[in-house]
Amino acid sequence: MSLEPYLLLAAALLAVGLYGALSQQSVVMLMMGLELMLNGVIVATGAFWFYVSADRPDGQVLVLVVVTAMAVEMAVGFAVTTAIFRSRDVDMVDSATDLKD
Amino acid sequence: MVQAVVFAICAAASVAAGIAVFRVDSMARATLALLASFVLAAITLLLLDLSYLGVLVILMMTMEMMIMIVFMVMYMMNPAGLMPMTMVHNNRGALAISIGVFAVLAAGIFIVPWPDTRPGTPADPTLQLAEAIMGSKMLVMMVVGMVLFATMVATTVLSTDRGRYDRYGDDLRRSRPDDPIRGGAGR
Amino acid sequence: MGEPMPLWGVLLLPIGLLLLGYGAAAWSAMLTARAGGAPASAAASAPARETARLLVEQRRTIPGADTVLWRLGGAAVPVAAILSVLVLPVAGRSAADLSVGVVWFNAMEVLIWVAVWTVGWGADSVWGLVGAYRFLVQGLAYALPHMFALTTAALGAGSLRVSDIVQAQEGVWFAALMPVAFGVYLLSAMAMAYWGPFDQAVARDLAGGAGAELAGVDRLVFRAGRYLMLTAAAAMAVPLFLGGGAGPLLPEWTWTVLKAAAVLALLVWLGHRLPTVRMDRFTEVGWVVLIPATLLQALVVAIFALVV
Numbered sequence: 001m002s003l004e005p006y007l008l009l010a011a012a013l014l015a016v017g018l019y020g021a022l023s024q025q026s027v028v029m030l031m032m033g034l035e036l037m038l039n040g041v042i043v044a045t046g047a048f049w050f051y052v053s054a055d056r057p058d059g060q061v062l063v064l065v066v067v068t069a070m071a072v073e074m075a076v077g078f079a080v081t082t083a084i085f086r087s088r089d090v091d092m093v094d095s096a097t098d099l100k101d
Numbered sequence: 102m103v104q105a106v107v108f109a110i111c112a113a114a115s116v117a118a119g120i121a122v123f124r125v126d127s128m129a130r131a132t133l134a135l136l137a138s139f140v141l142a143a144i145t146l147l148l149l150d151l152s153y154l155g156v157l158v159i160l161m162m163t164m165e166m167m168i169m170i171v172f173m174v175m176y177m178m179n180p181a182g183l184m185p186m187t188m189v190h191n192n193r194g195a196l197a198i199s200i201g202v203f204a205v206l207a208a209g210i211f212i213v214p215w216p217d218t219r220p221g222t223p224a225d226p227t228l229q230l231a232e233a234i235m236g237s238k239m240l241v242m243m244v245v246g247m248v249l250f251a252t253m254v255a256t257t258v259l260s261t262d263r264g265r266y267d268r269y270g271d272d273l274r275r276s277r278p279d280d281p282i283r284g285g286a287g288r
Numbered sequence: 289m290g291e292p293m294p295l296w297g298v299l300l301l302p303i304g305l306l307l308l309g310y311g312a313a314a315w316s317a318m319l320t321a322r323a324g325g326a327p328a329s330a331a332a333s334a335p336a337r338e339t340a341r342l343l344v345e346q347r348r349t350i351p352g353a354d355t356v357l358w359r360l361g362g363a364a365v366p367v368a369a370i371l372s373v374l375v376l377p378v379a380g381r382s383a384a385d386l387s388v389g390v391v392w393f394n395a396m397e398v399l400i401w402v403a404v405w406t407v408g409w410g411a412d413s414v415w416g417l418v419g420a421y422r423f424l425v426q427g428l429a430y431a432l433p434h435m436f437a438l439t440t441a442a443l444g445a446g447s448l449r450v451s452d453i454v455q456a457q458e459g460v461w462f463a464a465l466m467p468v469a470f471g472v473y474l475l476s477a478m479a480m481a482y483w484g485p486f487d488q489a490v491a492r493d494l495a496g497g498a499g500a501e502l503a504g505v506d507r508l509v510f511r512a513g514r515y516l517m518l519t520a521a522a523a524m525a526v527p528l529f530l531g532g533g534a535g536p537l538l539p540e541w542t543w544t545v546l547k548a549a550a551v552l553a554l555l556v557w558l559g560h561r562l563p564t565v566r567m568d569r570f571t572e573v574g575w576v577v578l579i580p581a582t583l584l585q586a587l588v589v590a591i592f593a594l595v596v
Contacts, residue, residue, distance in 0.1 A: 057233030284572030
């Protein structure tokens, strides 16, 4: 085993997640895409830690930070969705474009 | 050798489950597919001696997906996928961009000369992590803790539609809050 | 770190779990019979008769159901229970003495959320779905106190490895050292097996809740899985809080089984004695009372570990 297969897996997960984040209209599906992208980041970070800097804890700490980012992203994302839905009955990203106007 | 086979199976299945998330109609299946993708990716982490972080990802993602599934079912029309539907915009563009990103990343992975001397793994990676976040990287841990706390407060504020005037009356003089559901702690 | 368990031991582990689980079901049936005034001894074979009946009963098929998820969810209940006891040391050896055994136990036992929700969702029935959502609410209420109770045991031993936790209790059992954590663990053990006061997910007012539509072998797997989960939770209390296999005269594995059986009998009895608690009420108790209590307990144990 070497670093490349892990990075390839991470890149594939990132690309699949990116597709979801770009193409989905529903906010919740969009967030699933974001989660998949972060999952790719976790795999890449873990692999970098193991193959490049296992003697230092930095990679592991970074994985911990990304896991936290995922949790925060999901919690805040759903809270915002709920807030938007409450005020306007909207759960599609296309309809929530007030800042554009 | 065994490791390589396990990795190959898990990696392929993880990506396949990730693709399935956006292919299936049922929200329950989409969320469980995402969970499967996370768990399989976490198994590849276990292969890297990251036993704590791998199991932590399994634990956290299981709980997170079960919360997510509530919102998925709540906010999607036709959550059970009994009728086929697509809710996408600019599908072609998104597909092209993501395939392009993957191609660039994959090319980069094989072009960049990665260092091939692997530093020795510590005897207990969990201990390494623990000593880091309670020692040299303590600031990270403190920030993470504060961020999580801020998230709890912010999400509650954002998602509730009842403010203190609803709970304690217009002059905030009510001695016990007027909540639709009374808690169990005797309040 | 002990030697690995021999292969026959790993095979024996689920069988032992099944036997203890049967004992729990029989004990539960006896308590029900005694409460109804019937002779308790005849009820000991009730689970076996029920098993035979369910085996010959026809499986139910429902139009519009998500059959794949429905069946998988039911099967996941016993699988989660068996996976969670892989780190259980019997006679000083466990099937997999992971360095993060406590976290493994927690992660596998959380799979029960997926299982129960999926069973309730898959049947395309309103009773099942309401039961499934009830279990998620209950999960949010018990999960954090449960995690802090596990953390406290790990903190007392200074290790996440279950065999290290057993070794740390050579002097005094953690049940005596950290009674709050032990009590919370017992509560959450009942909650994770949706047993006793926390049985709202499969409650009678929902005609069986998450398992309402199950019939035949599916129902058997779901109900047996619940007893296995209760048994697994009771058995893990032994290495975590009750000194593992420590005891006079008898060999170590006997003590493990005896202690697990005692905890299990207590849980089943409590389940019959206590009234059902609504999970929305339990949520406030969990967050306002149990979390601070377990955090204080962890603080006390941490100071104790530093000083001693």
